[in-house]
């Protein structure tokens with residue numbers, strides 16, 4: 001029976017960093033991956049370009065994670081975004097920064113980043129075992145017992161099924177658990193680590209999809225399929241608030257609309273609802289809502305104009321182009337189909353001319369443009385979620401080492417933790433940094 005100093009389970013960015021760091025420090029390390037290839041999510045990240053981090057410092061990353069970012073402060077002190085970029089560039093993979101702060105390999109090839117990590121791993125002396133699935137972890141007085149079997153083929157026919165004689169058991173002093181979350185389960189991330197961590201006493205904050213498209217039954221949203229609005233503000237409003245159609249705002253404008261979170265940026269209308277960066281970033285709040293209390297999204301399609309400024313601009317346009325159909329006035333600022341949909345949402349008569357618009361009708365139009373409400377029905381779920389929100393409770397992990405506070409010898413890193421960040425390279429940075437720290441301390 002082979003005994004290892006360290007077994008790392010899951011060869012994503014966190015596991016690759018942890019295994020490499022531990023082996024560089026002289027530990028005998030086995031890295032086990034259920035897929036035939038390590039780092040599958042690195043390969044598909046950023047649409048195959050890999051947005052590996054963000055042009056900011058440790059503080060900027062921590063802030064992007066909200067309250068959970070406090071946990072990351074000591075983690076990022078060991079590997080921050082400039083440190084990560086330096087590490088990847090030292091492997092002959094130059095990086096470039098996009099105007100919005102995203103950092104990618106200059107080649108735009110995600111596999112260049114993965115290859116850089118695999119070169120480091122190979123030099124470190126760690127052993128990588130692929131196509132093996134860990135099925136059980138047990139702890140005893142001398143360390144941990146880990147059982148694995150060959151990963152069954154996808155859609156396994158009988159001749160591919162696992163026989164009990166295929167199960168292998170190995171022993172290790174320490175474990176680094178980096179099995180990721182539950183998003184994109186086809187990548188091997190089926191949430192296996194949660195059950196083992198829970199069995200060892202850890203609290204699991206309910207995993208839920210994040211960075212995922214949002215669904216709605218609102219017909220006006222679906223009718224806009226294919227339209228992108230490059231600069232708008234989207235707000236998630238508290239549960240229990242329901243819009244009263246056709247007026248896009250309830251009585252007492254703004255009073256009972258309590259924004260939980262808001263993002264400004266690009267929105268894409270789709271046949272199921274909403275996608276694009278602002279929708280993805282806010283999806284964690286939609287998937288967090290309890291059943292029967294779906295949050296409402298409020299859209300401001302012209303965030304650069306106040307309500308009063310838009311009203312004045314509409315009044316001026318209506319006066320100058322009084323014979324024009326009122327419905328077309330909004331095309332000064334918005335794509336035609338969106339302008340039409342918002343005019344209808346405002347409940348105004350289609351035949352109305354600009355000069356005939358009353359002040360109260362103009363205000364309804366302003367409300368539709370700057371406060372259009374969308375009733376969400378959920379998200380597209382883990383299948384389409386780029387990350388998993390929820391996971392192993394951060395209170396139970398020492399952020400200076402990534403070691404469990406409950407189980408000595410157990411280290412945890414990456415998306416398995418109760419950490420999820422916005423779009424922009426933050427999630428990979430968190431996986432790289434937590435994995436790196438675990439590798440330095442295990």
Ligand SMILES: Cc1cc2nc3c(=O)[nH]c(=O)nc-3n(C[C@H](O)[C@H](O)[C@H](O)COP(=O)(O)OP(=O)(O)OC[C@H]3O[C@@H](n4cnc5c(N)ncnc54)[C@H](O)[C@@H]3O)c2cc1C
Pocket residue numbers: 009010011012013014015032033034035038039040041042044045046047050051052053132133134135178179180181183184187188189190191192193385386387413414415416424425426427428429431
């Ligand atoms: C489509 C897509 C695009 C993304 N793009 C970006 C981006 O551009 N920038 C960014 O910052 N983030 C991006 N992300 C998120 C990012 O990829 C993840 O946050 C990150 O990969 C998490 O790293 P991890 O090491 O914790 O887990 P993972 O990368 O999920 O790796 C976990 C590994 O553990 C293995 N495993 C699981 N269970 C077992 C088991 N029982 N036995 C053995 N092995 C096991 C899995 O097969 C997997 O390889 C994207 C995600 C997706 C799905």
